[in-house]
Amino acid sequence: MTSLSLRLSSFVLFSSLIGFGQTPAAQSPPTSAPAAPAAQSPDKAPNNQNQTPDTPAPPAKGKSTPSATERKQATDNTPPEQRDRAQAYYHYSLAHMYEEMVSVYGHSEYASKAIDEYKLALQNDPGSEELNAGLAELYFKTGHIRDAVTESQEIVKRDPNNLDARKLLGRIYLRSIGDMQGGVQSSEVLRLAIEQFSEIVKLEPDKVDDHLLLGRLYILNKDYLKAEGEFKAARQLQPDSEEAVINLAYLYNEEGDNKKAADVLQSMPDAQRTGKVYAVLGYTYEQQKDYKRAIEAYTRAIDQDKDNLDAQRGLANSLLGDNQMEAALTQYKQVADADPQDAQAYIRMQEIYRRQGKYADAMATLKKAESLVQDSVEIPYNEALINEAQGKFDDAIQILQQLVDKNAKPIATMTNSERNNRSVFLERLGIIYRETGRNQQAIETFRRMIELGDESAERGYSQVIDTYREDKQWNLATTTAQDAVKALPKDRSMRLVLAGQLADNGKADQGVAMATAELKNTPEDRDVYLALSQIYARLRRWSDADQALNKADSLSNKPEDKQYDYFLRGSYYERQKKYEPAEEMFRKVLGTDPRNAMALNYLGYMLADRGVRLEEALSLIKKAVQEEPQNGAYLDSLGWAYYKIGNYEMAEENLRRAMEHISKDPTVHDHMGEVYAKTGRLKLAAAQWERALEEWNRSLPADVESNDVARVQKQLESTKVRLAKQEAAKD
Numbered sequence: 001m002t003s004l005s006l007r008l009s010s011f012v013l014f015s016s017l018i019g020f021g022q023t024p025a026a027q028s029p030p031t032s033a034p035a036a037p038a039a040q041s042p043d044k045a046p047n048n049q050n051q052t053p054d055t056p057a058p059p060a061k062g063k064s065t066p067s068a069t070e071r072k073q074a075t076d077n078t079p080p081e082q083r084d085r086a087q088a089y090y091h092y093s094l095a096h097m098y099e100e101m102v103s104v105y106g107h108s109e110y111a112s113k114a115i116d117e118y119k120l121a122l123q124n125d126p127g128s129e130e131l132n133a134g135l136a137e138l139y140f141k142t143g144h145i146r147d148a149v150t151e152s153q154e155i156v157k158r159d160p161n162n163l164d165a166r167k168l169l170g171r172i173y174l175r176s177i178g179d180m181q182g183g184v185q186s187s188e189v190l191r192l193a194i195e196q197f198s199e200i201v202k203l204e205p206d207k208v209d210d211h212l213l214l215g216r217l218y219i220l221n222k223d224y225l226k227a228e229g230e231f232k233a234a235r236q237l238q239p240d241s242e243e244a245v246i247n248l249a250y251l252y253n254e255e256g257d258n259k260k261a262a263d264v265l266q267s268m269p270d271a272q273r274t275g276k277v278y279a280v281l282g283y284t285y286e287q288q289k290d291y292k293r294a295i296e297a298y299t300r301a302i303d304q305d306k307d308n309l310d311a312q313r314g315l316a317n318s319l320l321g322d323n324q325m326e327a328a329l330t331q332y333k334q335v336a337d338a339d340p341q342d343a344q345a346y347i348r349m350q351e352i353y354r355r356q357g358k359y360a361d362a363m364a365t366l367k368k369a370e371s372l373v374q375d376s377v378e379i380p381y382n383e384a385l386i387n388e389a390q391g392k393f394d395d396a397i398q399i400l401q402q403l404v405d406k407n408a409k410p411i412a413t414m415t416n417s418e419r420n421n422r423s424v425f426l427e428r429l430g431i432i433y434r435e436t437g438r439n440q441q442a443i444e445t446f447r448r449m450i451e452l453g454d455e456s457a458e459r460g461y462s463q464v465i466d467t468y469r470e471d472k473q474w475n476l477a478t479t480t481a482q483d484a485v486k487a488l489p490k491d492r493s494m495r496l497v498l499a500g501q502l503a504d505n506g507k508a509d510q511g512v513a514m515a516t517a518e519l520k521n522t523p524e525d526r527d528v529y530l531a532l533s534q535i536y537a538r539l540r541r542w543s544d545a546d547q548a549l550n551k552a553d554s555l556s557n558k559p560e561d562k563q564y565d566y567f568l569r570g571s572y573y574e575r576q577k578k579y580e581p582a583e584e585m586f587r588k589v590l591g592t593d594p595r596n597a598m599a600l601n602y603l604g605y606m607l608a609d610r611g612v613r614l615e616e617a618l619s620l621i622k623k624a625v626q627e628e629p630q631n632g633a634y635l636d637s638l639g640w641a642y643y644k645i646g647n648y649e650m651a652e653e654n655l656r657r658a659m660e661h662i663s664k665d666p667t668v669h670d671h672m673g674e675v676y677a678k679t680g681r682l683k684l685a686a687a688q689w690e691r692a693l694e695e696w697n698r699s700l701p702a703d704v705e706s707n708d709v710a711r712v713q714k715q716l717e718s719t720k721v722r723l724a725k726q727e728a729a730k731d
Contacts, residue, residue: 156169160199161203163200163203163204166196166199166200166203167196167200169192169196170193170196170197170200173189173190173192173193173196174193174213176189177189177190177193177220190217190220190221191221193217194214194217194218194221197210197213197214197217198214200214201214201230201233206237208234208237208238208241208243208244211230211231211233211234211237211244212230212231212234212243212244212247214230215227215228215229215230215231215234215247215251216247218230219250219251219254224251224254224255227251228248228251231244231247231248231251232244232248234247235248240268240272242268242272242274242276242277245264245265245267245268245277246265246276246277246280248261248264249261249262249264249265249280249281249284250280252264253283253284253287258284258285258287258288259288261284262281262284262285262288265277265280265281265284266281273300274304275300275301275302275303275304275305275308275311276301276305277301278297278298278300278304278311279297279298279301279308279310279311279314281297281301282294282295282296282297282298282301282311282314282315282318283314285297285318286314286317286318286321288558289321289558289559289560290558290559291318291319291321291322291559292322292559294314294318294321295315295318295319295322298311298312298314298315298318299315301314302315309335309338309339312331312334312335312338313335313342313344313345315331316328316331316332316335316345316348317348319331320348320351320352323593323594323595325352325355325356325595328348328352329349329352329353332345332346332348332349332352333345333349336349341372342372343369343372343373343376344369346365346366346368346369346372347366347369347378347379347382349365350362350363350365350366350369350382350386351382353365354382354385354386354389355626355627356626357389357626357629359386359389359390362386363383363386366379366382366383366386377403377406377407377421377425380399380402380403381399381400381403381424381425381428383399384396384399384400384403384428385428387399388428388432388435388630389629389630390629391629391630393432393435393436396432397429397432397433400425400428400429400432401429403421403425404422404425404426404429407421407422407425411451411452411453419452419456420456422452422456423449423452423455423456423459423460426445426446426448426449426460427446427449427459427460427463429445430442430443430445430446430449430463430467431463433445434467434470435630435632435661436660436661437660437661437663439467439470439471442463442467443464443467443468446460446463446464446467447460447464448460449463450464450487457487457488458484458488458491458493458494461480461481461483461484461487461488461494461497462484462493462494462497464480465477465480465481465484465497465501468480470662470664471664472664472695472698472699474501474504474505474700475505477501478498478501478502478505481494481497481498481501482498484497484498485498492518492524492527492528493527495514495515495518496515496518496527496528496531498514499511499512499514499515499531499535500515500531500534500535500538502514503535503538503539504538504700504702505700508535508539511535512532512535512536515528515531515532515535516528516532518531523555525551525555526552526555526556526561529548529549529551529552529555530548530549530552530564530568532544532548533545533546533548533549533552533568534568536548537568537571537572537575538700538702539702540702542572542576545572546569546572549568549569549572552565553565559592562592563588563589563592563593563596563599566585566586566588566589567585567586567589567596567598567599567602569585570582570583570584570585570586570589570599570602570603571602573585574602574606579606579610582606583603583606586599586602586603586606587603590603595623595627597623597624597627597628597631597634598624600620600621600623600624600627601620601621601624601631601633601634601637603617603620604616604617604618604619604620604621604624604637604641605617605621605637605640605641607620608621608637608640608641608644609640609644611644614641614644614645615645617641617644618638618641618642618645621634621637621638621641622638624637625638630661631661632657632658632659632660632661632662632665632668633658633662633665635654635655635657635658635661636654636655636658636662636665636667636668636671638654639651639652639653639654639655639657639658639668639671639672639675640655640671642654643655643671643674643675643678648675648678648679651671651675652672652675652679655668655671655672655675656672659672664695664698665695666691666692666693666694666695666696666699667692667708669688669689669691669692669695670688670689670692670708670712672688673685673686673687673688673689673692673712673715676688677715677719682719682722682723682726683723685719686716686719686720686723689712689715689716689719690716692712693709693712693713693716696708696709696712
């Protein structure tokens with residue numbers, strides 16, 4: 001819920017384009033009035049000839065100031081012999097002098113005197129373009145924006161090719177855009193700015209900066225095609241223009257075409273790439289989640305400009321994305337040292353501490369961030385995550401419920417940000433309810449996400465379906481998937497979920513046909529092939545599953561996509577008892593992502609379950625649990641690994657924690673039965689095995705291994721015989 005300042009500061013630099021220089025430090029004003037001008041001949045003397053330059057006559061009271069057009073008409077109607085350009089120049093000189101004094105001394109009264117002198121000059125030469133433009137410029141500089149707009153519009157109306165007037169109008173509109181917070185008025189000002197700069201580039205087609213600025217305005221207006229045209233025009237005028245390349249890259253990133261953005265940036269020769277270019281390249285790779293390349297680009301940006309805090313932030317974010325926790329933490333600390341007011345640096349640091357299990361450090365760091373920002377929803381949300389990680393579920397629920405209540409309002413009145421935040425809060429709240437076995441509350445919470453529409457609705461339906469599946473309410477899961485397809489007819493992911501539900505519930509051919517119908521011979525087919533592969537795997541049609549996965553893999557271009565393909569293939573091998581190739585696949589995942597919790601857990605459990613390299617298995621599973629401390633499946637794996645090495649106390653502790661999260665999982669009850677049997681508590685063992693058999697009976701065929709069921713059934717019968725003998729011996 002954050003953004004990097006680098007993303008915008010490099011591209012929409014309106015302040016540098018509309019500014020007119022820094023005001024020098026105030027100096028003491030002169031104690032005497034400016035020298036009076038040389039005496040004028042009587043026939044040239046203006047009406048205010050007896051006034052000193054220090055106190056020019058103000059416009060007559062009760063009369064409005066004539067517009068530029070009216071002044072032009074007055075000039076046209078005034079015989080040349082009655083125009084007094086000498087007096088006009090005299091008052092213009094005074095006006096210019098007062099302008100300089102405003103800049104030097106910073107006194108507002110000099111601005112008023114300058115304006116009055118311009119008006120006096122215009123009385124003597126009403127149609128002067130230079131005087132009209134100068135007055136408009138002065139109005140702008142001194143904050144008389146409405147007057148500046150009026151003056152400039154009059155000039156443009158009379159002379160559409162007046163470049164100075166159009167530029168002033170453009171600058172005024174740019175400043176107004178920066179001051180506004182969106183809405184209809186802001187859109188209208190943006191339209192006016194685009195109108196002016198469109199004319200400016202026609203009048204000055206060879207100015208690179210004008211094309212760049214107009215392109216940025218088009219981006220704000222989401223007119224990406226026209227923006228691209230302006231940036232390309234700028235680059236054609238100046239092929240080595242860094243700003244043209246950077247703005248094109250920004251545009252393509254905005255459109256979601258990160259590869260095209262990277263290609264544009266890489267088209268610049270290495271010798272011409274500045275730290276700014278490398279920083280944008282780093283951001284582009286970061287958006288692609290190609291963190292290793294992002295790290296390299298950001299590092300080169302910092303090498304060229306060690307004070308570039310935006311690049312340092314990007315480097316820290318990419319290190320975190322690449323799961324290089326310690327390196328990321330070091331980088332965030334450097335950012336915080338350089339900018340102690342950077343709350344985001346502290347928020348990211350607490351995330352690292354939380355993921356490392358250093359909860360006290362995480363909470364203390366979050367408090368530092370809280371002291372820097374006011375009324376931030378990100379602070380309490382992260383506090384809820386810290387509580388959840390520690391198993392303080394009620395505290396986490398309370399905080400999340402407060403966040404949900406705080407932004408409760410009619411959905412139609414919500415901003416996109418408010419809607420997205422509400423979706424995140426509801427989803428996390430629902431997940432915690434599900435983690436703690438409160439499935440009905442979880443479902444009710446997820447359904448509130450559906451009300452938000454769009455992506456939130458899709459995620460809400462998916463979470464409801466997952467909750468019903470975990471609760472083994474298969475028919476309700478299928479019904480919900482059908483409802484989702486009707487409610488979201490354009491959402492392919494929901495149709496693929498329904499296809500999987502149908503296949504799981506005895507309608508394999510219908511499910512496969514439904515998924516296959518989604519193939520369009522496009523790169524987006526990857527998701528379809530993955531869905532088909534998993535459907536085939538659950539049907540134990542391993543050859544078909546492998547072929548579909550191969551097709552998905554051929555469409556996988558991102559590192560994280562490749563990782564997921566490796567993981568799926570490893571899980572298929574493991575289920576077929578092909579342990580060596582399975583381990584090879586999991587190792588490939590961990591080779592690129594050493595903190596991948598799914599791969600750590602799967603590989604660790606596979607080793608532990610076979611009694612192979614038990615210390616290594618335990619270490620792998622511990623790392624997975626460190627990543628997700630409340631994951632019931634990982635806690636079950638950890639308990640089972642402890643059982644295998646003979647540490648029954650730790651085995652029982654972790655299996656008990658696992659049962660708090662996945663009480664309807666037959667495997668965890670099977671494992672706990674083994675622990676109880678090994679420690680001589682046969683009645684408890686029998687109860688756990690009975691529960692395991694009950695849960696298997698309620699499970700889908702795809703989730704049941706017949707050998708496991710037979711083994712547990714045999715152990716239960718044997719245990720009951722032993723218990724009966726013990727009872728008989730007592731008698």
